[in-house]
Amino acid sequence: MADDDASSWEYQKARDLDLKGRDRMCSELREVGLIGASLHGIARLLTRFFLFCFIRIKTEGMENLPCEAPFVLVANHSSHLDALIISWILPARFTGKFFSLAAADYFFDTPSKTVFATRWVNALPLKRGRGGAKALGGLKDRLTGGDCIFIVFPEGTRSRDGKMNPFKPGLGMLVAGTEVPVVPCYLKGAFEIWPADRKLPRPGAVTLSIGEPMVFASVANNKAGWLEIREQLEAGVIDLGQRIPDQGEGD
Amino acid sequence: MEPATTTRWFDYTQAFDNRFFVTAGLGIGALLLIALLLTTVLSRLGRIGKERSSELFSRTYTWVALVIAIGAPLFFGAFWTILGLLFLSIFCYREFARITGLFRNYLVSIAVVIGIAVVFFAVLDHWYNFFAATSSLGVILIVTLGVLSDRPHGYLQRVALAVLAFLMFGVSLGHVAYIANDPDFRSLILLFLIAVELNDVFAYLAGNLFGKRRLAPQTSPNKTIEGSLGAVVGTTLLIYFLGGIVFEGTAMGSAGKLIALGIIVSVTGQLGDLVISSVKRDLGIKDTGNILPGHGGILDRFDSLLLAGPAYFHFIGYFNGFGLNEPTRIFRGIF
Numbered sequence: 129m130a131d132d133d134a135s136s137w138e139y140q141k142a143r144d145l146d147l148k149g150r151d152r153m154c155s156e157l158r159e160v161g162l163i164g165a166s167l168h169g170i171a172r173l174l175t176r177f178f179l180f181c182f183i184r185i186k187t188e189g190m191e192n193l194p195c196e197a198p199f200v201l202v203a204n205h206s207s208h209l210d211a212l213i214i215s216w217i218l219p220a221r222f223t224g225k226f227f228s229l230a231a232a233d234y235f236f237d238t239p240s241k242t243v244f245a246t247r248w249v250n251a252l253p254l255k256r257g258r259g260g261a262k263a264l265g266g267l268k269d270r271l272t273g274g275d276c277i278f279i280v281f282p283e284g285t286r287s288r289d290g291k292m293n294p295f296k297p298g299l300g301m302l303v304a305g306t307e308v309p310v311v312p313c314y315l316k317g318a319f320e321i322w323p324a325d326r327k328l329p330r331p332g333a334v335t336l337s338i339g340e341p342m343v344f345a346s347v348a349n350n351k352a353g354w355l356e357i358r359e360q361l362e363a364g365v366i367d368l369g370q371r372i373p374d375q376g377e378g379d
Numbered sequence: 380m381e382p383a384t385t386t387r388w389f390d391y392t393q394a395f396d397n398r399f400f401v402t403a404g405l406g407i408g409a410l411l412l413i414a415l416l417l418t419t420v421l422s423r424l425g426r427i428g429k430e431r432s433s434e435l436f437s438r439t440y441t442w443v444a445l446v447i448a449i450g451a452p453l454f455f456g457a458f459w460t461i462l463g464l465l466f467l468s469i470f471c472y473r474e475f476a477r478i479t480g481l482f483r484n485y486l487v488s489i490a491v492v493i494g495i496a497v498v499f500f501a502v503l504d505h506w507y508n509f510f511a512a513t514s515s516l517g518v519i520l521i522v523t524l525g526v527l528s529d530r531p532h533g534y535l536q537r538v539a540l541a542v543l544a545f546l547m548f549g550v551s552l553g554h555v556a557y558i559a560n561d562p563d564f565r566s567l568i569l570l571f572l573i574a575v576e577l578n579d580v581f582a583y584l585a586g587n588l589f590g591k592r593r594l595a596p597q598t599s600p601n602k603t604i605e606g607s608l609g610a611v612v613g614t615t616l617l618i619y620f621l622g623g624i625v626f627e628g629t630a631m632g633s634a635g636k637l638i639a640l641g642i643i644v645s646v647t648g649q650l651g652d653l654v655i656s657s658v659k660r661d662l663g664i665k666d667t668g669n670i671l672p673g674h675g676g677i678l679d680r681f682d683s684l685l686l687a688g689p690a691y692f693h694f695i696g697y698f699n700g701f702g703l704n705e706p707t708r709i710f711r712g713i714f
Binding site for chain 1: 477478483489492
């Protein structure tokens with residue numbers, strides 16, 4: 129925003145103005161106002177309290193977190209708690225602004241899951257599989273045009289054995305050629321707390337390491353560029369994971 | 380809390396003693412029933428197309444829902460009436476914020492909501508001096524809280540929009556709510572709502588029958604001068620007759636004052652409509668929302684109340700006053 133246009137008024141109506149009910153909740157255009165942010169704030173407090181009871185969280189590299197939206201947090205994905213833990217450590221001033229990108233076919237397939245995903249986790253639906261570029265267009269528009277924060281798990285699904293899976297290149301479509309910083313994160317210990325084959329989590333300790341932001345403004349927005357971004361991010365996240373010292377698990 | 384207040388706030392049996400409220404309520408119910416029957420019969424006979432009939436049905440059902448949503452709080456007492464208008468005010472703000480983009484600024488939105496809450500506290504407390512002060516205090520609150528985010532870029536825009544919204548929805552609808560401090564609030568508010576809503580209907584009918592010259596083609600191309608004049612005549616007659624019942628035996632009960640009130644309500648009602656039309660034109664949108672099937676947004680439906688509310692309130696207030704013998708500063712008793 130240049131200073132010389134300081135006097136001009138710009139209106140940007142809600143992107144989801146024409147949608148309502150479940151259509152609105154299932155749309156990647158859903159925007160959060162004061163009511164939604166308050167509900168999400170309460171949900172976040174309750175989650176914090178709940179997690180506080182049986183999980184200890186250690187963070188490293190908090191200073192790497194950008195002060196202002198927009199940015200993207202990229203992390204490995206090993207349990208259902210991942211998004212909740214990352215949203216726990218984000219400052220309260222970002223409430224209502226950060227969204228977890230969640231699989232549309234899993235989190236938005238029934239009305240009850242949809243309400244949980246939108247109201248509790250503040251998730252936006254991400255259509256998995258082919259034909260992604262079109263579906264990601266709305267998300268990219270939001271990221272570059274508004275002040276929002278995305279939490280993304282580029283593995284595409286939870287790890288079944290605790291080891292990180294290769295990243296999918298879709299994320300590159302969101303950030304290639306933009307000034308939006310991408311922050312790699314590594315979550316260690318979440319898999320032991322709630323592996324994919326367990327119904328309920330168990331107590332434990334988690335370390336969240338936040339790396340330095342990367343910007344892909346000079347990377348071309350094409351397949352080669354997306355693959356390049358994937359390589360860089362995957363390497364960044366793996367590197368973070370290796371730097372976390374091992375600690376006694378489950379004590 | 381004094382018994383008079385408890386009665387006014389919560390005693391719904393009083394509604395049955397109110398001849399105007401009962402008669403008008405039954406009348407509106409009958410009207411909606413006839414509308415439903417007529418739509419059903421016409422669509423069964425195939426006299427209206429499928430699309431048209433489903434639109435008519437959704438419109439009528441929405442009216443039924445609206446009448447219940449407005450009638451129930453009025454029936455159950457002044458407390459619920461004020462609470463209902465508070466929600467209406469906040470929902471109007473929500474729509475305004477979503478069409479202007481103001482909703483993205485939480486700090487200013489919080490300021491507006493607090494401002495509206497303070498207005499309605501003054502209303503509920505029956506504390507007129509404070510109520511009169513809330514409009515300026517609310518503006519100060521918005522202007523001040525808007526500074527705290529330390530983002531001068533766009534400050535003037537968001538603060539100006541927020542002040543406009545606060546005055547249009549909080550203070551304006553607060554005036555309507557303040558009428559609930561009168562023991563006869565059911566008739567007074569119902570008369571107002573009937574007059575304002577039928578004002579739109581009269582304008583539509585008269586416009587369809589005689590409409591030739593357009594009133595404000597840039598703002599609202601469907602409105603005509605003939606429709607507008609027809610609404611003034613219709614609403615004035617309506618208030619003359621219905622107001623004659625409501626204001627019987629009071630200072631407002633004379634023909635001259637009732638005619639003046641009718642003209643005031645009709646003109647300010649239409650101006651309120653034009654205000655929201657201008658907002659929509661400026662933003663390039665058709666409807667302010669989609670919460671009411673067949674009507675659009677809440678703001679589309681209740682736009683005529685925004686200017687007519689304070690006008691109706693002050694005109695009657697000058698001659699009759701509201702709740703002059705009712706206990707004031709109600710919450711004082713609690714502390």
